[in-house]
Amino acid sequence: MILPVKNYSNNILFAAKRNKQEKLENSQLQEEEGYLFVTNGGKRISKSELKKKQAIPVDNTFRNRAYIAWDKFSNAITMYPARGLKGSKNSNFYEFLTMGTVPYLTGSVMLMSVFNSVNKFFAQHKESKMASRFGNKMALGVLFYGLAKNISESFVTTPVKWFTGVDTEQPYVKLCYKLPERKDDGDTPSVEFHKVYESLEFPYWNLNYGDTSKGEPMNAYYDRVAKKLGLGSNLKDSDQDAKPRIKEIAVKANLAKTFSSYLWAAVGVGVALQQPWDDYFKVATLKFWQPKKFVKSIGVFLDSFADSFSAFVKGPEGSKGVKKYAGAILLGTAAAASLAGITNVLTSANKPSKLDSADIIEKDRKYVVN
């Protein structure tokens, strides 16, 4: 299945000639000049620079993350499924993975709906009220699951970044050329947002080298990380020293992030199911154009959150044993998982030493050439 691929050239036509859909998708790149929304080093990335470099790191800021999330989501519900349903050969693994968020979102909405949408038909007083109360909490549970899961990932990644200088979530923007689907298709590039360490077998190491053409030192980033990791300063090849450690850190952080975030999500669900939320649902409103009610609703939300959290930790009144401490145990497990994960990231057994070339092959070991 090898199809003709037009080789890379600097003369990229950023406009697809015929395909309207492709045009839409690459509206960012319609014109040669102009900038992407995302920034690198605080400045918006220009399209021509991306065209030249193919991949450029993006600042890991809230603004950029939010934009990337929006870009991925909007494509995941429009462009990618359209291409996928057509069976296009340009639908790639990135698109498949990005579409993976769709079932999470639709599933969340559906789960809320399963518990709520029929309640209005139930008898007006008792059942309807009980069912809505339960349904509301379940819906809140779904919401808190997602929020807790996403927010708690930073419980691991942020301390790891502080202590090691390695940002395991570092995003980058990549230009991706599509295969021509028809004879007269021009170059049809699309923009993808990846993370430097999304593959730990093949991290995009290059992105962290300095631009020597601009006079930046090549190993600036690795110098910094090596120093922070205690590998020493003024190293000859700081990148070679730091890379194995960075990889180890990224793998360990990934594990810690995954496991702890699902536990935090469970905590989120637990908090959402507490009694005090009933107060909030009595006044809950999203009608921000009624400022008085809206502000009141937010106030009660915060109060209810605080009360629910303490109810979750303290357990039901008058309960004993596991029932009383279930919430505290779940919270403790989640916190312990995050903490254990961070500790594991920060303790390393293999601090690499510089090796002489003569030592590379040890005679009593077996080697495999792939």
Add this chain to the structure above:
Amino acid sequence: MQTNLINSYMHAQTKTPQSVQPKPSDEIEIVTRRKAKPDFDINRELANRTFIRPLPPKGHIVKDGIMSAPAVFVDDLAYDMKALKAAWKGEANDHQLGRLNDLGMKLGGLGIASYLFTIKKSPVKKGMEFVGLASFFASMALWPKLFLELPARMIHGFNPFMRYEDSQGRKKPFFQDNQYLPFDMLSDKQINKIGNRNRIPKYMPNRRDAIQEKTRQIALQNNTMWMLTAGFATPVMSSLICNKLEPYVENVYSYFMNKKVDDILLDFSAAQKKYRPVGIERDVNSLLEMYKGRVVDEKIIGNIAAALTQELNPKVEAGMKADLMRMFGGDKYNVSDLQIKPLIKAMTETVKKSANSDVINQNLTKIIPTVEQVNGLFAPVSGKQMDAQGLKKIADELATLIENNLDKLRNEGVRINRNLHKNIIKNLYGKSELDGPLMSVLTNSPTSILDDNAQNIIRKIAAQMTAFCAENNALSMYSFKKLASAADTSKGKFWNDVAKPIIDILKITPEELENTRYDRLLVAKLLNSKMAAIASDNQMYDQIIKAAAANLAKINNNVKPDDLNGKYIKQLEMSYDVAAKAFNSLGLTKTVEKLVGKNGCEVGSLLGISRSFVSDNLMNVRNSFARFFNAMNFYKAVANDPNLNFANKIYDMNGNVTGELFAGFRNIYDGAGNVTGRAPGKLLREIKEEIFALADYLAVSGRISDYSVKFEFLRNLKPNMTDESSLEFNKDGSVKYKYYNKAKLATDGVFIPSDTNFFKRVMNALYGGQIQPETSSALEQYLPVKGMLEDFRRNMMNEVGNSENFAFPSKVVHDMWENGNRKYSKASPNRMSLFVGSALDDMITNTARQAYNTQKWLKTFGGFFAGLAGFTVLSQFFFGRVGNRYKKDKV
């Protein structure tokens, strides 16, 4: 295990020449041996790549099947564990980390289910949390399998979700990356098979490429469809699964719960061990340790009594406390000469302190009684035990001595202020009887101390109490699990099992459920009309009575009334009897009273409560369901005899006819309309309608309050006096009212409490006489149900109808006489309410509402799911068609 390429290469290099070269036999050869290189230069070796070839690939398609599933599961688990270890060390690869994400998700799910398990109240709901979790993950896996993979296999001949294992042993979906597809794992034969199925021309050039392209497209479309639909499908599918599984979970739980509970009576000694409380002896021992050697007071006794009766109710605790107080809590004190000196010291200090004047201080020796004086008071009682009252007398006499001394001083001319005098006497006493400087010295040697003897007795009581509570706990557990009005008990399940099918048995349609669900009165009306309609059709009546009776007979499966009335009560009596004897021998008479009652009267005792818990609960269940049969029987009776003659009879205690109620005189008219005389009349049509209307209401909606305080029914004061015809029926079997409700009852209707016969007729219509022959024959196979119905009718007539102030003061409906005296029913209001049972409309309203809610939910989401599934399956027919047009084979 990887083959070591370099080693094998080197091995081959050194071995091969020797083996290939033939050895000359007699020639002498000069061998120049190649010396091994001192340093093996890897770079040189690697540069010579022509010798080194890649290993043959080991990748292959994974064959997933039911047979291999357990092995695959174990394999995958081992892989995950290895991955976990590697990730912890920071060595995992991308595939391993991906697998760990799934593991983490399951772990989080388990966390949620476990937490919910702890906060849910009933065991079935707890269990359902894990069923919910499992069903969610199952739905995630099953949705693509059932609605994408299966149709795709059938239509396109391959599995778009197949997996392969690469050379490194990593299992991946074959089509996960649309731009990297390892088609070389599929043989020409396999590919061609897919091609044939998809009707790709057999003789086209590059057929394999064309087939692969089509396969790729179909798989990509399936993957996309999966992503688009999974979110909608999974939660709904999961909740549908849960909805369908819940009754089974209930049944399984109920089966094991009942087995466990039945075992209590089967092997009572084992149950005793199981339910033996450990707290009593432990707590009592620690209390005794704490209070050892201390003076017994009410608080101590109270604490010990509470510890002893911690497993029982507060009444028993009060009894135990009274007993212990009597046995150990007496207020006796030793009196001895040793107290004389401290007494004098206390008096001196008190007088000094309260007066604080030089005059008093100078004359102190004259004021304070001498040792001889005090000795005189002590002489008769010294060495004896006295109670607080006796000691008080001594204190009083001491105070009198001081007072006398003060008077004497004053008489001698010493000026002592009156107030000072008063103050001194006042300070000799304390706030309470046992207080004060004198009493505190006198009571410093109490006799009631928790000594070894007392401790031994209390320990014996604790041991006995533990033994009794072990039995009592086991028995309580039995009766609770069988009969309590709590979630997941046998009674609760039985109630649901019987009440739910009544909706189907009465053929209540979903529309009727929807229309009546808000209002009990609407449900009552619906039931009235349904039952009347059934009663009008003999065959249907028979069928429905049988179905309901068969349903009710289930009570013997789980609740087992025979066991409760037999084995359980027997064991209960035995346990209480043994305990009563044991406690009596220990002197705990009050406690025994609280346990088994006094003089053979159990009311209010623990035994009485346990006994009535069983009988009340059973009676309530039985009568509530008997009402259903009785209501049906009533409508049948009306259908059989529209003249309501059966309502106009007088019945004895056993339901036999002993006479007829007097229906009043009627005028006899001649042809010209003149009254020619008077004769006993028949029931008027309008009265019959009124009787039916009230009975109709009572049959379905009657509550105990209707029978006791508000038997109000608006009637027409001036009924039509000439119409004595029988009731008429509508087509659907309901009664056609000719007069009733036509006279604007709300404004013109009156309540006529004085017409006793009217209420008698209503009660007769509902409960009088024998059950209808149709009911009797239908219940022939279900004799216990028939007995239940007859008991219910008899109780309603003889106990409820015959109570002294039935409906209104002095309005007995069912007159009973004994030796010339009226014999009234002695049933308490509570018991009467048990006789009446729960109203049918209540019972059905709740059940119907639940049934409606479930139906509505199922209809909405079941419909949604069916639509989504249909759409997904249908979409398969459109897959693989974009741009894949081929010239057909020339035949």
